[in-house]
Every structure is written in structure tokens, then in C-alpha cells.
Amino acid sequence: MCPSAQWCCYTFPTVNAPDATASPATEPQEQSKKTHIRTVADLFVECLVNEGVETMYGIPGEENIPLMEAIERDGRIRFVLTRHEQGAGFMAATQGHLTGKPGVCLATLGPGALNLTLPVAQANASTTPLVAICAQGNVTRLYKESHQIVDLVSVFRPLTQWTSMVMEPASVPEMVRKAFSIAQRNRPGATCLILPEDVAEMPAPEDAHPLPLPNPMSFAPTxxxxxxxxxxxxxxxxxxxxxxxxxxxxxxxxxxxxxxxxxxxxxxxxxxxxxxxxxxxxxxxxxxxxxxxxxxxxxxxxxxxxxxxxxxxxxxxxxxxxxxxxxxxxxxxxxxxxxxxxxxxxxxxxxxxxxxxxxxxxxxxxxxxxxxxxxPKIHELLTDEYESYAQDDSFPLKPQRIVADTRRAMETDTDIALVDTGALKMWMARLYPTYYSNTCVIDNSLSTMAWTLPGAVAASLENPGRPVLAVMGDGSFMMNVQEIETAVRVGARIVILVWVDEAYGLIKWKMDLHDGSHEYVDFNNPDVVALGMSFGAKGHLIESADELYPTLRSALRSGSGIDIIACPVDYSENMKLIDKLGEVDFSA
Incomplete structure (x- = not known):
């Protein structure tokens, strides 16, 4: 939607002219406070704050202007503007994964809401608590085909634990409480609340207030x-x-x-x-x-x-x-x-x-x-594989060398690595030594591509001062690359390690396994380093095997900013691994 179009149909409230004797420096703000009537949007924000929401990720649109204004008036929720609704959803999902409390993302109606479906589905599949908030057009036009109207309840219902639309102002406290309660219940997951524009602008009932939160329950077996x-x-x-x-x-x-x-x-x-x-x-x-x-x-x-x-x-x-x-x-x-x-x-x-x-x-x-x-033989085989190319100087780098150098470069056992979907996920999951939960985060339920770059932004905001590493293939990197601008703008501290092979490597691997050949999986990249630098990040190109560890170590310890490291990888090791596994004999 054209940004200018977001304003063309919105009717601003009429503000009476200030008294001529009033101070021009203070009167408009005081007048606004006096004339503002508490709306459903205000009540909605009060309920979010009551649930402990401190950060919300998303993109505003015309139909959620009332909610955005309420967020600004309240002042207790940090709104992180993203460059795509998908990025907002992945940020909220990562926050929910790391904290155990629902991350919150926001989109406008129609196309904005539809862009949220992938991260919402990802969160639900991986039992991650998330609450998505979508705007909707006026209730008076939902019954017919109308501009940007999509039946969002029907869209999100199969992707969530619960989805509903606010139709009655007095229902807001119960609906917000229910959305957060279900997102955190025995099987956590995603919920979605849809707030029509005209409902958001209605006066809130005077006696409507956030509901008290229940005491946490722990139930043991008999x-x-x-x-x-x-x-x-x-x-x-x-x-x-x-x-x-x-x-x-x-x-x-x-x-x-x-x-x-x-x-x-x-x-x-x-x-x-x-x-x-x-x-x-x-x-x-x-x-x-x-x-x-x-x-x-x-x-x-x-x-x-x-x-x-x-x-x-x-x-x-x-x-x-x-x-x-x-x-x-x-x-x-x-x-x-x-x-x-x-x-x-x-x-x-x-x-x-x-x-x-x-x-x-x-x-x-x-x-x-x-x-x-x-x-013990399993330990021996894994250790041998991990160490097999730890000192290998061939270039492009073998996956085992990249994994080993990545682990060495991470400063502490508790530093966080987010691992994207692709051939690299197989290597990192199998070989990357991990010592604490949520320090090597992998999505293997929906197995979504491109979540780690926006996810790293949220992980950094939740862990200020600590470096967060996003490990991505070049295919994934290009899918949500725009969120580098978000990372720079909000002051995130992340390092993005891109395994470069100019192909959808995991699909190529599976095609080769299927019939020994592959097709339609190769592509050309832009200059990854220059692209990252154009967003305000620091860029590094690995040109020999001995450059990765010091570059990665320096980036992780630099203390500020966004670093992007492009590292060419030799995926000929993929099929060698399959052959090796086929030869393992545990009966010996």
C-alpha cells in the first residue's frame, strides 16, 4: 500500500481552536488531553501492558492507526518498526521462544495480515507462544467484497490455537486475556486477535479494565x-x-x-x-x-x-x-x-x-x-567427524571447518546462535557442540527459511550487550535481507554468517540423493558484503580458510553494530557424508 494512501481516507477528529489568551506552547497538548475520550484501542493497549508486553514488532497501516496512537499515548510499549510483516512475526516468535512469554506482532488488514501467516504458523508448529494482532476494515463492510477485505478469522484459525475478532468494546479484556492464556497453555502456540478500525475507535466502557492475571499452576502426575x-x-x-x-x-x-x-x-x-x-x-x-x-x-x-x-x-x-x-x-x-x-x-x-x-x-x-x-562408538564417530577438517586449509571451506571455527569463535558457552533452514542446518545440528538450551536455536517443525536474521534482532534486544549469531545460507539471507536496516536502526548487536554456495543447497542435496542429479536450484548472488554495508552494516568476505575464525571472533567481540560475513562453502561434502553413513557398521 502506498504510504500516502494510508492517510487519504482517514478522518481526523476536529479540535476546537484554542483560547486566544492561552499559551501557544502548551495549550494544544493540554487541549488534546482534555478532549481525548478513552477508546477501545486505549483499553486494548492497557490489556497488553497488563499481560507484560514491553515490545511489539510490526508495520502500521491505515486501519490500525487508532491502535498505534493508543500505543504512543500510553508510552509503555516499545514499538519496533520492521521492513516486512514476516520479519515482525519472526522477531516476535524468537522472543517468545527465548523468554517463554508470548511475543507480539502487529499488521494491518489484507496484505499486511497475510504476510504474517508464515511466522504465525511457524510459532504454532514449534510450540512457541505468540500473539498476532491484525487490523481489519470497518465492521459495516465485512459482509461484502470490499477493498483489502479478507476473512482473516478463516485465514488464521487453522494456523493458530485460537483466532477471534473483536466485535464488542466490552469484550476486549476477556479476549486479550484469552489470547495470552491460550498462547501459554499446556501446548503453547500462536493466537490471533483481529481489531476492526471502527471498533478500535469506539469509546471504551468506563468499567472495562484489564483482568487480573492468574497464578501460575504446576501439575504433577499421581x-x-x-x-x-x-x-x-x-x-x-x-x-x-x-x-x-x-x-x-x-x-x-x-x-x-x-x-x-x-x-x-x-x-x-x-x-x-x-x-x-x-x-x-x-x-x-x-x-x-x-x-x-x-x-x-x-x-x-x-x-x-x-x-x-x-x-x-x-x-x-x-x-x-x-x-x-x-x-x-x-x-x-x-x-x-x-x-x-x-x-x-x-x-x-x-x-x-x-x-x-x-x-x-x-x-x-x-x-x-x-x-x-x-x-561410546557414537561419541567417537561424532568427535572424529567434527575434528576431521578443523585444520583443513582447502577453499571454499568444508562445512566441518566452518562449524568448528564457529564454535571456537563463540566467546562463551551461553552465546546464542540461530541456525536457519538449509544444508547448513544439517551440519550445525549434527556437529555444533552445545552446552545450554536455547543457545543453538533451530526450527525443525515447520523448518522455515529466513527466520534467523529478523530473529537475531529480537534475540539481541532481549539480551542487550551480548552478541547474537545468525547462521544462514545465501538463499535464506536474501529472503529477509531488508531487516538489516531494522537491526541497524534499533541498535541490535548481531553477526550474520552467510554460507555462500549460490544454490538452494539442501534441495540440491536431496535431488542428488533422489536420482543423482539436480535442476532449478542454482542462482546468482549480489555482492553480499556490499549489500550489507549499504544498510549500514560492516561487511567481511572470507577469501581463504584461515580468515574465518579471526574474522568471526573479531566480529563477535567488537561490541557494537551489525557484521555480515560471507563465507564460501564446499558442499561436495554432503554426498560424502551420505556415503560415510552408509558404510558405518555397529555390529563390528
Whole structure:
């Protein structure tokens, strides 16, 4: 929409002329305060503040001018103007992922709202709390075909946990409370509130105020349920623990480690659960979810019991670890998993993951239940692969070298890396050593491209002073490159490492696996460094293998601004990895 067009149909309220004796420097502001009537938009903002909203990401439009004015009047919410609604949604989703509280994004009606659908769907798929707010045209024209009108309730309903439109001023406190409550319930996800322009401008009922927030609840399983779990575990010979992102969401990392150590059994994580158990722990196996039979899969081949903690089937297809549906599964999460032919559960424990694991560990101690299941060969193979090209000087750089240099350059174990979708995700997920949850963040539910650049902006704002690394392919980089301007403008501190191969590398890889050839996946890039610099970022081009580590280390420690590093990558290693995995023999 043309910016000038946003104003052409808006009728400004009439303001009476000031008294001639009044001071011209102060009277207009005082007059505005005296004449302003508290509107539904004002009430809406009061409710957002009551929910703890401090930051909102989005792009204004004509139909949400009343809400924008209310945000400005209130003054307690920081509005971050983005360059695309998709960027706003990814920022809100990343904030929600890192904080556990709903991130909030805003768009106008029609095309603006439709641009939010991808990040909203991503948040919902990955159990990330998010509240999307969309404007809508006047209620009086929603029944017919009209300029920019789309049935947004029907659009967002299948992408969210709950979507509704405000039709009655008095409903705002309940609707806002419901949107935030559902976004954070047992299965977190996205919700969407739609606010028509004419409703936003209506006077708010005098007695309408934000609702009090409920006390947080923690629900533990019954003793009988825990005893049933202990009985199943005692009957196993080769148990294994599978940990998903619910462990981080429930702050249950220490309990997970206690369970693993009590049973003395290995723990594998999903891509999204990466870091919920430190890779320094001997019982940590690494991640499952790679598109072929990876090292960790051999441990599942041997297992007869899978204790799935915080796992959901959207994180990866359980067929990869239970192809014959012959393994016993204990499912521990805040919600019951959906039906899947390869995820038949013997016991579902729905409740607080932390409280459940605490009770389970105590019961296992009382019954003296422990095993001795270990897979040292898996550790050996992963370590060898990680170190295989750590000193390799070939150029373009091999993926293993980039991963190793990236880990070395990160200053502390708690620095945050956001990993985009593409061939690089496979390498980073499998090989990047991770020691704390939410320090290597990967979307493997909807597997969205281009979320990490805007996501890094939100991560930086949530962690001021700490560098945030966005790891992207060149295909992803170009999809949301405009948000570099947002990052510069808001003073974010991020480093963007672009793996350059001038192709959609993951699709090329899968095509090569399919029939040995690929087509329609190659493209040409602009000058990535010059492009970044044109936005006000610092640009760096890697021209030899020994340049990446010092460049990345310096950028991460520079203390300010945006750094973009373009690093050519040699993806011929992709097919070599497939061949290598096909030759692994664990029976030897």
C-alpha cells in the first residue's frame, strides 16, 4: 500500500481552536488531553501492558492507526518498526521462544495480515507462544467484497490455537486475556486477535479494565502413574531417552540430567531440543532428525524402551527411530501427542515436565533402578567427524571447518546462535557442540527459511550487550535481507554468517540423493558484503580458510553494530557424508 494512501481516507477528529489568551506552547497538548475520550484501542493497549508486553514488532497501516496512537499515548510499549510483516512475526516468535512469554506482532488488514501467516504458523508448529494482532476494515463492510477485505478469522484459525475478532468494546479484556492464556497453555502456540478500525475507535466502557492475571499452576502426575512408569522402565533391557524442546520450555534441564544419570542411559535430542543436555556430558548422544540413518539412530535400533521427554512428532518423523512400531514408549510432556503409527505410547504422562521428572527420579532411586547402556562408538564417530577438517586449509571451506571455527569463535558457552533452514542446518545440528538450551536455536517443525536474521534482532534486544549469531545460507539471507536496516536502526548487536554456495543447497542435496542429479536450484548472488554495508552494516568476505575464525571472533567481540560475513562453502561434502553413513557398521 502506498504510504500516502494510508492517510487519504482517514478522518481526523476536529479540535476546537484554542483560547486566544492561552499559551501557544502548551495549550494544544493540554487541549488534546482534555478532549481525548478513552477508546477501545486505549483499553486494548492497557490489556497488553497488563499481560507484560514491553515490545511489539510490526508495520502500521491505515486501519490500525487508532491502535498505534493508543500505543504512543500510553508510552509503555516499545514499538519496533520492521521492513516486512514476516520479519515482525519472526522477531516476535524468537522472543517468545527465548523468554517463554508470548511475543507480539502487529499488521494491518489484507496484505499486511497475510504476510504474517508464515511466522504465525511457524510459532504454532514449534510450540512457541505468540500473539498476532491484525487490523481489519470497518465492521459495516465485512459482509461484502470490499477493498483489502479478507476473512482473516478463516485465514488464521487453522494456523493458530485460537483466532477471534473483536466485535464488542466490552469484550476486549476477556479476549486479550484469552489470547495470552491460550498462547501459554499446556501446548503453547500462536493466537490471533483481529481489531476492526471502527471498533478500535469506539469509546471504551468506563468499567472495562484489564483482568487480573492468574497464578501460575504446576501439575504433577499421581503416584500411581509414576509407579506405572517405574514398572515399565524396570522391565526394559536397553532404554534410551529422547529429549525435545519441551524440556527447555519447562526449565527441566537439570531434572533430565538427573534422570539420565540415575538410569545411566544415553540421551539423544531433537534438533529443537539441542542443548537441553550438555554435549560435555558422557551420556549425551547428540541429535536425531537427520534425513538418513545417522550415528545416533544406531542407539535407537538397539533400544527396546524410549522415554520421550518434551517431544512432539512435529519435530521429526518418529518412523526414523521406531520403523516397526515395536518399541515401548513413555511420553512425558505437558500435552498428549497426536496419533502416529510409529509413536504408539504405552504410557502418557501429562503434566509439568520438571515435576514429573523429579517424582520419577525419586521413585527410581527408591527402587534402585539403573542400567549401564552406553554408546561410546557414537561419541567417537561424532568427535572424529567434527575434528576431521578443523585444520583443513582447502577453499571454499568444508562445512566441518566452518562449524568448528564457529564454535571456537563463540566467546562463551551461553552465546546464542540461530541456525536457519538449509544444508547448513544439517551440519550445525549434527556437529555444533552445545552446552545450554536455547543457545543453538533451530526450527525443525515447520523448518522455515529466513527466520534467523529478523530473529537475531529480537534475540539481541532481549539480551542487550551480548552478541547474537545468525547462521544462514545465501538463499535464506536474501529472503529477509531488508531487516538489516531494522537491526541497524534499533541498535541490535548481531553477526550474520552467510554460507555462500549460490544454490538452494539442501534441495540440491536431496535431488542428488533422489536420482543423482539436480535442476532449478542454482542462482546468482549480489555482492553480499556490499549489500550489507549499504544498510549500514560492516561487511567481511572470507577469501581463504584461515580468515574465518579471526574474522568471526573479531566480529563477535567488537561490541557494537551489525557484521555480515560471507563465507564460501564446499558442499561436495554432503554426498560424502551420505556415503560415510552408509558404510558405518555397529555390529563390528
Amino acid at each position: 503416584p500411581d502413574t509414576i509407579e506405572r512408569a517405574v514398572s515399565i522402565i524396570r522391565g526394559a533391557k536397553h532404554p534410551i531417552i529422547l529429549a525435545g524442546n519441551g524440556v527447555a520450555r519447562g526449565h527441566a534441564e537439570n531434572r533430565l540430567l538427573a534422570l539420565a544419570e540415575q538410569l545411566n542411559v544415553p540421551v539423544a535430542t531433537t534438533f529443537e531440543g539441542k542443548g537441553v543436555i550438555s554435549d560435555r556430558i558422557p551420556l549425551a548422544l547428540g541429535v536425531v532428525g537427520f534425513m538418513r540413518h545417522d550415528y545416533e539412530n544406531f542407539a535407537f535400533d538397539e533400544a527396546d524402551l524410549i522415554i520421550a521427554v518434551g517431544f512432539s512428532i512435529q519435530q521429526f518423523d518418529p518412523k526414523k527411530i521406531n520403523p516397526n512400531d515395536d518399541k515401548t514408549i513413555i511420553h512425558i510432556n505437558t500435552f498428549i501427542e497426536d496419533t502416529d503409527a510409529h509413536y504408539s505410547t504405552a504410557l502418557n504422562i501429562m503434566g509439568s515436565i520438571d515435576a514429573t521428572l523429579s517424582a520419577l527420579v525419586d521413585a527410581l532411586k527408591r527402587h534402585h533402578v539403573t542400567f549401564g547402556v552406553s554408546h
